[in-house]
Amino acid sequence: MSNKKFNKVLLLVTAILLGIIFITPLLWMVYTSLLPDEEVLHGILSIKNLFSIKLSFQNYRDVFNRVPFFNTIGLTFLFTGTIATIGLFVNSACAYAFARLPIPGGTILFTLITALIIIPFETLAIPLFLMLGVKCNLMNNFAGLFLPYCAKAFNIFFLRQYFLLLPKDLEEAARIEDASWYRIYFSIALPLAKPAIITCVILDFITHWSEYLWPLIISNKSTFETAQIGLGHFYTLPPIQWGDIMAYSVMATIPMLLIFTLFQRHIVLTNATEGLKG
Amino acid sequence: MKQLNVRSFLDRNAGLILSIPALFILFLMVIVPFVMALVTSFTNLSVKSLLNPNHLQITGVSNYASLLTDRAFLTAIQNTFFFTVLVVPLQTGLALLFAVIVKGTALWQKVLKTSFFLPVITSMAVLSVVWTLLLNPSIGPINTILSLLSIEPQPFLTHKSQAMLCIITMSIWQGAGFQMMVFLAGMQAIPKQLYEAAAIEHSSPWQNFRYVTFPLLRNTTIFVILITTIFAFKLFIQPHLITQGGPQNATMTIILQLYNQAFVNGSYGKASAISILFFVIVLTVSLVQRNLLPKEIKS
Numbered sequence: 046m047s048n049k050k051f052n053k054v055l056l057l058v059t060a061i062l063l064g065i066i067f068i069t070p071l072l073w074m075v076y077t078s079l080l081p082d083e084e085v086l087h088g089i090l091s092i093k094n095l096f097s098i099k100l101s102f103q104n105y106r107d108v109f110n111r112v113p114f115f116n117t118i119g120l121t122f123l124f125t126g127t128i129a130t131i132g133l134f135v136n137s138a139c140a141y142a143f144a145r146l147p148i149p150g151g152t153i154l155f156t157l158i159t160a161l162i163i164i165p166f167e168t169l170a171i172p173l174f175l176m177l178g179v180k181c182n183l184m185n186n187f188a189g190l191f192l193p194y195c196a197k198a199f200n201i202f203f204l205r206q207y208f209l210l211l212p213k214d215l216e217e218a219a220r221i222e223d224a225s226w227y228r229i230y231f232s233i234a235l236p237l238a239k240p241a242i243i244t245c246v247i248l249d250f251i252t253h254w255s256e257y258l259w260p261l262i263i264s265n266k267s268t269f270e271t272a273q274i275g276l277g278h279f280y281t282l283p284p285i286q287w288g289d290i291m292a293y294s295v296m297a298t299i300p301m302l303l304i305f306t307l308f309q310r311h312i313v314l315t316n317a318t319e320g321l322k323g
Numbered sequence: 324m325k326q327l328n329v330r331s332f333l334d335r336n337a338g339l340i341l342s343i344p345a346l347f348i349l350f351l352m353v354i355v356p357f358v359m360a361l362v363t364s365f366t367n368l369s370v371k372s373l374l375n376p377n378h379l380q381i382t383g384v385s386n387y388a389s390l391l392t393d394r395a396f397l398t399a400i401q402n403t404f405f406f407t408v409l410v411v412p413l414q415t416g417l418a419l420l421f422a423v424i425v426k427g428t429a430l431w432q433k434v435l436k437t438s439f440f441l442p443v444i445t446s447m448a449v450l451s452v453v454w455t456l457l458l459n460p461s462i463g464p465i466n467t468i469l470s471l472l473s474i475e476p477q478p479f480l481t482h483k484s485q486a487m488l489c490i491i492t493m494s495i496w497q498g499a500g501f502q503m504m505v506f507l508a509g510m511q512a513i514p515k516q517l518y519e520a521a522a523i524e525h526s527s528p529w530q531n532f533r534y535v536t537f538p539l540l541r542n543t544t545i546f547v548i549l550i551t552t553i554f555a556f557k558l559f560i561q562p563h564l565i566t567q568g569g570p571q572n573a574t575m576t577i578i579l580q581l582y583n584q585a586f587v588n589g590s591y592g593k594a595s596a597i598s599i600l601f602f603v604i605v606l607t608v609s610l611v612q613r614n615l616l617p618k619e620i621k622s
Binding site: 168225 | 464559
């Protein structure tokens with residue numbers, strides 16, 4: 046019996062070691078962000094004097110002194126938050142309508158929506174830039190940043206699948222009680238579809254927090270950049286100090302990590318993958 | 324009375340009214356730009372002709388023709404395919420291996436699952452910067468470790484024969500955790516009875532995998548390969564941040580060409596032609612892989 050317990054502990058230790066090796070790059074990022082500048086230059090050899098080095102948050106302070114980081118991170122939150130919130134209602138309302146209500150030309154329209162999933166954003170980037178950035182003058186403008194993502198064909202498709210699986214009883218009962226479809230969508234269907242909706246919101250948050258191409262295109266001012274673009278500029282901003290750069294990287298990662306850890310158990314990936322097979 | 328009419332009108336057309344915001348945005352932000360990309364790709368639209376519309380001309384297929392003789396663009400296509408051909412099988416294989424290992428509820432499996440997944444929720448831009456430091460020829464820890472093992476320091480990202488391989492390695496490392504999660508979701512759908520039956524037959528873990536898990540994961544695997552292929556073709560952030568396509572175009576990719584044509588050269592016409600070519604590639608890949616799926620799932 047104790048042999049079995051020993052095996053269990055051995056397995057756990059091996060797993061932890063393997064896990065640590067796998068995320069060494071991330072650990073190295075955190076470690077470097079805490080090192081004083083002169084030690085960063087020693088690279089891995091700095092580990093030898095680890096006990097005499099004073100790890101500190103000085104690099105983090107330096108980031109705030111060198112660039113308007115609050116601005117950047119605030120914009121990134123606003124960007125992801127706006128898309129997630131607008132998307133939540135716009136996509137779910139559309140998905141609900143296609144799942145339950147008669148729409149003129151509904152079948153054809155829905156086939157069209159699913160066909161749109163295949164169009165990669167990269168194909169749309171240049172015309173969107175000409176449309177929003179040049180024609181509508183929305184360079185360095187918040188509207189220009191989030192507008193392209195307000196509706197998402199994949200989310201509509203995914204949420205519709207989910208609505209179709211829900212039992213109709215409650216909605217029918219509400220119909221008999223003379224509730225309007227809007228009321229039913231908002232007070233019955235939306236709460237019932239919570240797992241699918243939370244999944245969409247989290248995946249949207251993660252996708253757009255790391256979004257790169259569009260924020261890069263639609264901004265050309267250092268006062269209007271998301272964390273990813275800000276990092277790209279910061280890491281070529283002289284003087285190159287890797288400690289500061291890693292501090293910036295850590296701070297650009299933490300919000301994503303937090304959101305994911307908090308909501309992780311709500312994600313229903315099974316349905317997400319079932320969805321796209323069609 | 325009038326109020327009642329409005330109400331019944333709203334209620335009768337609820338389907339249309341609820342779906343119109345999304346349909347309108349999709350039309351404006353997907354369909355219109357798509358058509359614009361197609362139209363622009365047949366013109367010489369550029370920074371110059373934006374300022375002076377007299378310069379704007381319809382040039383037919385000349386953008387496409389010049390791209391197909393453009394050395395840098397052909398290199399970009401070659402590099403992107405090379406990246407895809409290596410990343411897709413290696414990443415999918417690794418992800419499947421990870422999924423088999425961490426499938427279960429033991430503590431050690433949860434620990435491993437979390438660490439495999441961590442790079443996925445770190446953005447590609449952050450990881451590109453981190454790997455630039457790791458692979459830094461002078462202060463990067465990787466070269467220091469190599470020298471401790473008395474291996475000569477390597478140029479990594481600064482040499483044309485190694486740069487793309489470095490980007491491939493980090494990309495596989497970054498994305499495998501996501502595919503692992505999809506595989507795990509697929510494995511949940513496999514009926515437990517099959518493993519119980521296999522246990523009665525005293526099948527080995529390898530036989531379990533070979534004859535139960537893997538065949539039943541067929542559709543999941545096709546799905547994973549499809550999205551990994553499309554993601555791989557989109558390769559942009561890593562070369563844009565780490566190497567700017569260099570050294571000597573060794574890490575130039577299709578999307579980096581698209582970006583450079585539009586925002587470095589200012590030729591929106593040519594960039595749009597790349598957009599459309601890229602769409603055709605993605606469409607072809609999806610159609611081929613979709614046809615690999617059994618009929619009953621497609622419907």
